[in-house]
Amino acid sequence: xxxxxxxxxxxxxxxxxxxxxxxxxxxxxxxxxxxxxxxxxxxxxxxxxxxxxxxxxxxxxx
Numbered sequence: 146x147x148x149x150x151x152x153x154x155x156x157x158x159x160x161x162x163x164x165x166x167x168x169x170x171x172x173x174x175x176x177x178x179x180x181x182x183x184x185x186x187x188x189x190x191x192x193x194x195x196x197x198x199x200x201x202x203x204x205x206x207x
């Protein structure tokens with residue numbers, strides 16, 4: 146579930162909104178802390194991947 150929700154996550158603000166939305170649905174479940182942790186981890190990975198993809202590539206001047 147976490148991967149599907151956070152695949153296109155690009156900012157911390159988006160990640161917070163995703164987590165808050167899921168919390169409204171699932172906070173009553175016993176496994177919510179584990180779900181929240183999984184969302185946080187996959188979201189952080191998606192944000193890092195997005196930042197890495199947006200880095201300008203350096204071109205050698207040879």
